Amino acid sequence: xxxxxxxxxxxxxxxxxxxxxxxxxxxxxxxxxxxxxxxxxxxxxxxxxxxxxxxxxxxxxxxxxxxxxxxxxxxxxxxxxxxxxxxxxxxxxxxxxxxxxxxxxxxxxxxxxxxxxxxxxxxxxxxxxxxxxxxxxxxxxxxxxxxxxxxxxxxxxxxxxxxxxxxxxxxxxxxxxxxxxxxxxxxxxxxxxxxxxxxxxxxxxxxxxxxxxxxxxxxxxxxxxxxxxxxxxxxxxxxxxxxxxxxxxxxxxxxxxxxxxxxxxxxxxxxxxxxxxxxxxxxxxxxxxxxxxxxxxxxxxxxxxxxxxxxxxxxxxxxxxxxxxxxxxxxxxxxxxxxxxxxxxxxxxxxxxxxxxxxxxxxxxxxxxxxxxxxxxxxxxxxxxxx
Numbered sequence: 001x002x003x004x005x006x007x008x009x010x011x012x013x014x015x016x017x018x019x020x021x022x023x024x025x026x027x028x029x030x031x032x033x034x035x036x037x038x039x040x041x042x043x044x045x046x047x048x049x050x051x052x053x054x055x056x057x058x059x060x061x062x063x064x065x066x067x068x069x070x071x072x073x074x075x076x077x078x079x080x081x082x083x084x085x086x087x088x089x090x091x092x093x094x095x096x097x098x099x100x101x102x103x104x105x106x107x108x109x110x111x112x113x114x115x116x117x118x119x120x121x122x123x124x125x126x127x128x129x130x131x132x133x134x135x136x137x138x139x140x141x142x143x144x145x146x147x148x149x150x151x152x153x154x155x156x157x158x159x160x161x162x163x164x165x166x167x168x169x170x171x172x173x174x175x176x177x178x179x180x181x182x183x184x185x186x187x188x189x190x191x192x193x194x195x196x197x198x199x200x201x202x203x204x205x206x207x208x209x210x211x212x213x214x215x216x217x218x219x220x221x222x223x224x225x226x227x228x229x230x231x232x233x234x235x236x237x238x239x240x241x242x243x244x245x246x247x248x249x250x251x252x253x254x255x256x257x258x259x260x261x262x263x264x265x266x267x268x269x270x271x272x273x274x275x276x277x278x279x280x281x282x283x284x285x286x287x288x289x290x291x292x293x294x295x296x297x298x299x300x301x302x303x304x305x306x307x308x309x310x311x312x313x314x315x316x317x318x319x320x321x322x323x324x325x326x327x328x329x330x331x332x333x334x335x336x337x338x339x340x341x342x343x344x345x346x347x348x349x350x351x352x353x354x355x356x357x358x359x360x361x362x363x364x365x366x367x368x369x370x371x372x373x374x375x376x377x378x379x380x381x382x383x384x385x386x387x
Contacts, residue, residue, distance in 0.1 A: 002051065002151055005058040013044075013052050014067035020046040022078040022103070023071065024161040027087050028141040028154055035229045035236070037090050040141035042068060045158040053154050059144060065094065072099035080165045082106055082120045082157075084188055092194040102188060105161065108168040108181045113325030124160045127167045132156075180354045184330070198226035202294070205242060209250060212293035217285030218249035219294050224281045240264075240278075252286055253279065302338055310341050313363055315373060319382060320359045331359050341367070 004010050017023055028041040042065075045051035056063060072079060072091060081087050084104040092098055109118030114126070121132045136153035146154075172178045187193075202215065202222035222245060229236045240248075244264035253259040259279060260270035269275055302310070314337060321328035332340075332350055340348050344367050350360040362382065365371045374383050 002053060002155060003146070004052050004054045005060040005063075007061060007064055010054060010063060010065075011067050013054075014071050017044070017046050017071060017077070018074065020077055022047065022080055022165070024051075024080045024158040024165065025072075025087060025099075026081070026154070026157040026161070027090055029086075029090060030140070030142055031235075033235070035233045036093055037086070038142065039090055039094065041146075041154055043154050043158045044068070044071075045155075045162060047162060049159045049162055051155045051158050053146075053151055055144075055146075057142060057144065069095040069097065073097055075100065078103050080105065080161060082123075082161060082164070084185075085193065088188060089194045092191070098189050098191060098194070100189065101182075102185050103165070103181065104185050104188065105164050105168060107184045107330075108165075108172060110327040110330045111177055111180050111184075112168055112171045112175075113327070116327045116329045118327075120157070120161075123164050128160050128163050130160065177354070183353055196226065196230075198223040198230075201226045205246060207296070208246070210296045212290075212295055213286070214249050215294045215296065216288045216292070217252055217282055218246065220281050220285035220288070221245050221248055221278075224277075248278065248282055249285070252282055254283065254286075255279075303342070306341050309367060310337060312366060312373065313337050313341060315380065316363060316366055316382070317359060319373075319380060320362065324358045326358070331355055 004013060024045045026043045027039060028043070029037040029039050031037045039056045042054040042056060043051060044054065054063065054065075054068065056065070069091075071077060072095065078101050079099045080103045082105045084102060084106075088098060088102070105123065106118050106120075109123055110116070114123065121134075124130055124132050133153060136150050139150055139153075141150075169178070172181060199219065202219040205218065205222065207215075207218070221240070225236055225239045225245065228239045232239070236242075241264055244262060247262050247264070251258070251262060253262060256270045256275055256279075259265055259275055260267045265275070265278070314334075317328050317332055317337065321331060332355070336349055340350050340363065344364060348360075349355060350363060352360075362371060370385055372383055372385050374381055
């Protein structure tokens with residue numbers, strides 16, 4: 001039986017995995033009509049590829065997922081995901097805990113030179129030499145019963161992941177880079193990634209105006225919208241679309257008539273309960289004391305005099321990424337380089353761990369004038385500059 005629909009089956013399966021060195025994990029969920037992801041299936045496999053799909057929506061018996069959460073928090077079992085963040089978010093929302101320890105094959109693939117965004121399908125094709133059947137990719141995972149084709153598709157996600165994991169681990173061990181992946185995966189264990197503070201959601205908006213009073217209203221509206229979306233478990237846009245929220249913040253209506261002129265709000269909405277709520281939130285934002293108005297970070301323009309140094313570092317980054325067969329984006333982003341050029345003596349991401357080893361050390365030497373770049377036989381090379 002590849003699908004688990006009863007608690008006794010679930011307990012037995014999880015018990016059989018309790019002494020394994022690693023398990024592969026994936027989820028199938030829906031989110032189009034809800035705020036929180038609606039979990040439909042959890043697929044898990046041990047190294048033997050005897051995978052199971054746990055039917056979270058089982059009509060046979062309401063499942064107690066405690067055995068799964070115990071597996072997720074067993075410190076002796078490595079939990080292997082691909083592009084883990086969404087899966088972990090779902091687990092955190094349902095169990096209250098982040099799985100540990102974790103391993104992300106997308107990060108491992110970037111460390112092993114599979115590109116900036118190593119997609120699961122590309123890895124299956126490259127490593128497993130199998131073409132993924134995409135016909136069930138956008139299926140309705142909440143519909144029951146699930147077909148054999150759907151189950152095979154879901155289970156393949158975790159069985160192929162075993163081969164991907166083992167292949168990448170072999171490469172990482174040969175290159176002595178296993179700790180790089182563990183170090184990067186640590187960022188996924190920060191609970192702040194998965195806990196949304198309604199009072200901070202205004203920062204996600206595409207803001208045209210940076211006037212502090214506009215921001216005060218915007219912050220109140222965004223916090224109210226987020227709280228309502230969470231309470232009703234609906235997408236944010238079902239409460240208030242971004243463009244409507246921004247228009248409210250800029251126009252600051254104080255009457256039903258003014259509110260009805262805001263795009264996205266009809267006359268009936270403005271006159272009803274919803275309109276009163278909106279006007280109350282806008283009014284609250286308008287009356288926030290000036291000393292409590294939020295402000296956007298005042299990002300200073302990049303100094304033109306450092307432009308040449310920045311371009312040299314970008315070129316060095318490309319060289320080092322190619323030499324070490326690591327995705328350049330994983331080593332440093334453009335903003336990372338800009339920060340580093342402006343404050344090379346500060347404690348920076350590039351001055352720690354494996355990044356310092358393969359790039360940061362030489363980046364410092366370049367800024368100090370101790371190394372340079374040259375072209376030899378149509379290839380850019382790094383050269384030492386004598387004192």
